[in-house]
Each structure stands twice: as C-alpha cells, then as structure tokens.
Amino acid sequence: xxxxGITDNVFAFVPITTVTILGSHxxxxxxxxxxxxxxxxxxxxxxxxxxxxxxNQSCIGILESGEFSVNVPTTDMVSITDYTGLVSAKKTDKSxxxxxxxxxxxxxxxxxxxxxxxECRVAEKVELATNFLFVGEVVGVHAEESVLTxxxxxxxxxxxxVLSMPDNRFWxxxxxxxxxxHEGKSIKRNIR
Amino acid sequence: xxxxGITDNVFAFVPITTVTILGSHxxxxxxxxxxxxxxxxxxxxxxxxxxxxxxNQSCIGILESGEFSVNVPTTDMVSITDYTGLVSAKKTDKSxxxxxxxxxxxxxxxxxxxxxxxECRVAEKVELATNFLFVGEVVGVHAEESVLTxxxxxxxxxxxxVLSMPDNRFWxxxxxxxxxxHEGKSIKRNIR
Numbered sequence: 001x002x003x004x005g006i007t008d009n010v011f012a013f014v015p016i017t018t019v020t021i022l023g024s025h026x027x028x029x030x031x032x033x034x035x036x037x038x039x040x041x042x043x044x045x046x047x048x049x050x051x052x053x054x055x056n057q058s059c060i061g062i063l064e065s066g067e068f069s070v071n072v073p074t075t076d077m078v079s080i081t082d083y084t085g086l087v088s089a090k091k092t093d094k095s096x097x098x099x100x101x102x103x104x105x106x107x108x109x110x111x112x113x114x115x116x117x118x119e120c121r122v123a124e125k126v127e128l129a130t131n132f133l134f135v136g137e138v139v140g141v142h143a144e145e146s147v148l149t150x151x152x153x154x155x156x157x158x159x160x161x162v163l164s165m166p167d168n169r170f171w172x173x174x175x176x177x178x179x180x181x182h183e184g185k186s187i188k189r190n191i192r
Numbered sequence: 193x194x195x196x197g198i199t200d201n202v203f204a205f206v207p208i209t210t211v212t213i214l215g216s217h218x219x220x221x222x223x224x225x226x227x228x229x230x231x232x233x234x235x236x237x238x239x240x241x242x243x244x245x246x247x248n249q250s251c252i253g254i255l256e257s258g259e260f261s262v263n264v265p266t267t268d269m270v271s272i273t274d275y276t277g278l279v280s281a282k283k284t285d286k287s288x289x290x291x292x293x294x295x296x297x298x299x300x301x302x303x304x305x306x307x308x309x310x311e312c313r314v315a316e317k318v319e320l321a322t323n324f325l326f327v328g329e330v331v332g333v334h335a336e337e338s339v340l341t342x343x344x345x346x347x348x349x350x351x352x353x354v355l356s357m358p359d360n361r362f363w364x365x366x367x368x369x370x371x372x373x374h375e376g377k378s379i380k381r382n383i384r
Contacts, residue, residue, distance in 0.1 A: 003309070005295075006333040006344070015210035015230050015240070015262075016347065016354055016365075019372075036372070038207050039231040040357070041243035042320040048207070049241055049325060051233035070207075075369050083376030092383070103197075117195070126316050126327065128234040133241060135318065135325065141198040152198070155208065155356040161369050162208055162354060164347040165232070168373060173208070174366035177267050177353050180211075180228070181360060184275030191284075 016162045019170060021081055021098075022050065023069035023109040026061035029095040030109035033058045034085030036163040037131075038070065046138040047123060051131045057089035059132050065107040066122040068136060071114035074159045075172050082170075103140040110142060115158050117142040208356045208363075213273055213290075214242065215261035215301040218253035221287040222301035225250045226277030228355035229323075230262065238330040239315060243323045249281035251324050257299040258314040260328060263306035266351045267364050274362075295332040302334060307350050309334040 022035035033056060041049040048070065052059040062068045073081045084094060099112040103119045110117035120136025147157040161170045214227035225248060233241040240262065244251040254260045265273045276286060291304040295311045302309040312328025339349040353362045 002337060003293075003304075003334040004337055004340075006335055015212060015232070015264075016352060017209050017231050018207035020207065034372075037232045039209050039229045039241065039243065040207070041229060041241070041323060041325050043245060043322045045321060047320060049231065049233070049243070051231065051241070053235060072207075078370040079375045079379055081376070082370065082372060082374065083379040086373060086376045086380055101195075112195075124318050124320070124325075126318060128239060128316070128327065129237060130235045131233060133233045133316075133327065135320065142195040143198055145194060145196055148196075149359075152358045154359060155361070155363070160208060162365070163372055164365075166344045167341075167346060168371060169347070169368050170370040170372060170375070171347070172366035172369050173354070173356075174364035176361050177364050178270040178274065178362040179360060180226075180274060180355055180357075180362060181278060182274065183271045183362070184273070184278045187271055187275040188278055 016164050018072065019081060019161050019163050021071045021073055021084055021111060021114065022052070022058055023071060023111065024058045024061040025065050025107040025109065026057045026089050029093070030100050031058055031061060031089045032084045032094050032097060034081050035070065041135060047135050048120060048138065049133055049135050051133050053131050062122065062134060067105045067108040068120050068134065069108040069110050070118040070120065071111040072116040072158060072160050073114050075161050077113065078161060078170055103142060105139060115144040115147045116153055208354050210264065211273060211353050211355050211362060213263040213265055213276055213303060213306065214244070214250055215263060215303065216250045216253040217257050217299040217301065218249045218281050221285065222292050223250055223253060223281045224276045224286050224289060226273050227262065233327060239327050240312060240330065241325055241327050243325050245323050254314065254326060255324070259297045259300040260312050260326065261300040261302050262310040262312065263303040264308040264350060264352050265306050267353050269305065270353060270362055295334060297331060307336040307339045308345055
C-alpha cells in the first residue's frame with residue numbers, strides 16, 4: 001500500500017470539526033463569524049481551544065474583551081452560518097443577524113437560533129504566525145430542552161454539521177459506528 | 193424557545209472532532225493513543241493543536257521528544273483505534289499494534305494502516321490544569337493514493353469517523369450539506 005507525500009501541507013486532510021458560530025463583541029456590538037477550528041482542550045475545568053485568523057475583527061474583539069461564545073448551528077442554518085464567514089465586520093454590521101441573549105458573560109453574545117451555546121472566558125492565548133489560539137474556560141452552557149436526552153445534549157437531536165478541508169465541504173453526521181471507550185474492549189480481552 | 197443551563201459543563205456538546213491515533217515515542221519505542229481533541233490552528237505555516245491528558249504516557253513522550261504524529265483511521269478501524277485509548281503504555285506495549293514507518297521526524301511513528309498520516313514538530317505548548325495543549329507544525333503529510341481526488345485527500349474516500357461527547361459515540365460522515373465559503377453567497381447578494 002504505497003503512500004505519497006502531499007506537498008501542499010496547508011490543505012492536508014486533518015481534521016474534521018464541528019462548524020460553529022463564534023460570538024464576540026467588536027466595538028461594543030455583537031459580532032459573529034463561522035468557526036470551524038476548535039476542540040476541547042482541558043478536561044477539568046472544561047476548556048476549549050479556538051483558532052482565529054489575526055486579520056479577523058473577532059480576533060481583535062476577543063483580545064480586547066477576553067470573552068467569546070461558541071454557538072452550534074443546525075444543518076438548517078448552513079447558509080446563514082457560511083454567510084457570517086463571508087463578510088467582515090469591518091464592512092458589514094452582523095449584530096442583528098440573530099436574536100441574541102447573554103449568560104454570565106456580558107461580552108459573549110449567544111445565538112437563540114442555535115440549540116447549543118457555550119460562553120467562555122479566555123484563560124490562555126498563544127500568538128502564532130497567522131492566527132491566535134485562544135483557550136477558553138467554559139463558564140456556561142445553554143441548550144434547548146428539545147435537544148437533550150437525559151439532560152445532556154444528544155447529537156442526533158442537535159443535528160450539527162462538520163467541515164472537511166481541503167475540499168471545504170459541510171457534512172451532516174452519518175451512522176453511529178461505535179461507542180468510545182467500549183469498542184476496543186473485545187481486543188483488550190483477546191490480547192490479555 | 194426556552195433554553196436551560198447545563199450544570200455539568202464537562203459534558204457539554206462542543207465540539208465534534210475527527211478521531212485520530214496519536215503517535216509518539218515513549219522510552220524510545222513507538223506508542224499510540226486514540227486522540228479526539230485536535231484542530232487546525234494556524235493557516236500558514238500549517239499547524240494543528242492537540243490536547244493530551246498529563247497522565248498519559250503519550251504526553252510525557254511528546255514533552256521529551258518534541259515530535260508527534262496524527263494518523264487518520266477509517267471506520268473499519270474503530271475497534272483497534274478505541275483499543276489504543278483503553279490501555280496504557282505503562283502496562284501494555286503498543287509498539288507492534290500497527291505497521292509503522294517514518295517520514296522526516298524520527299520520533300513521530302506513522303501508521304501504515306491509516307490512509308492519512310501527519311508528522312508534527314512541537315512549536316508551542318501550554319500547560320493547563322489536567323491537559324497539555326501542544327501546537328505542532330506540520331512537517332509532512334503522507335496519504336494513500338487511493339484516497340486522493342486531484343491530488344488532495346477526499347473525505348468520502350478516506351472514510352474517517354468522528355467523536356461526539358458527552359454521549360461518547362463514533363459517527364461516520366453523513367450527507368454533504370453544502371460548500372464552505374459558498375452557501376452564504378446568496379444571502380450576501382440579497383443583503384447587498
């Protein structure tokens with residue numbers, strides 16, 4: 001099984017992530033931007049890492065306020081989510097695109113139309129060549145009751161979408177193909 | 193549309209990410225661990241951020257070597273991938289689980305069975321409460337020719353799977369629901 005090197009590293013296929021809408025305050029107004037570069041990054045307390053290009057107004061806003069939100073849109077919101085990534089707050093006021101509300105943090109605007117909203121306070125920031133990597137401590141999570149199963153968000157009810165690169169396509173979730181920390185148990189037994 | 197606060201933040205539904213297998217050297221031997229906490233984090237040069245619990249041998253190994261690999265398994269590899277996350281290198285030698293090869297970095301073992309392999313050199317590290325966040329500069333990407341379309345990895349051919357939490361389930365990719373930096377163009381035209 002031959003492997004070949006891919007010269008254009010930027011477009012390498014790693015990794016797929018949930019598409020979210022980043023909320024921040026820019027010049028005291030709510031601003032929103034499609035965000036696909038994020039991951040959980042600390043177990044306790046819960047933290048998530050997001051990466052934002054330095055040229056984005058969202059980046060400047062988060063550096064100033066130390067607060068941001070991550071909102072999870074459904075597949076019905078593909079176009080409006082994508083739109084937030086196509087226009088800059090420099091030229092277009094995006095503060096009224098969504099119905100917003102606030103939790104504990106007053107500069108982390110939350111989107112009513114998104115079934116899951118997470119408010120974060122910046123705990124660490126790392127300046128990279130083109131991007132800022134922000135580590136946010138999760139200070140509040142808000143969810144529509146309709147997307148919960150036994151009190152916890154259920155991906156099948158949330159109906160999120162993910163981004164793959166370099167092809168730049170959005171995908172819904174497919175079939176459940178197993179359970180984490182479970183599927184490997186049969187191998188564990190056999191190897192023992 | 194009422195929203196409720198979720199008290200158990202740790203298990204909030206953000207975000208879904210590709211399941212990968214992290215490769216590192218631990219005491220001069222290849223070691224592998226299921227890794228679901230990662231994201232792209234810098235555009236140019238290409239970098240990815242990964243988060244590893246401090247108690248993992250992989251974390252100790254990466255701190256020592258400054259190198260790691262990220263390998264993308266297919267849905268056929270769910271059980272073996274999960275297994276690498278169930279057993280610790282402290283007790284079980286995982287160096288022979290896969291057929292390995294090396295690219296530029298000699299302490300970033302790559303997995304032949306995975307169609308995509310990425311080798312990274314640690315550029316930044318952030319110590320958080322329970323985890324280390326490593327920022328790795330991508331120094332090489334290797335791919336099976338069979339998963340490429342016009343020279344670039346194609347998610348439909350790679351057939352990866354993603355992890356959702358708090359339900360801890362693995363999912364295949366579903367339907368393509370749109371194109372990034374494209375679907376929002378109709379809204380942009382209307383608003384203008």
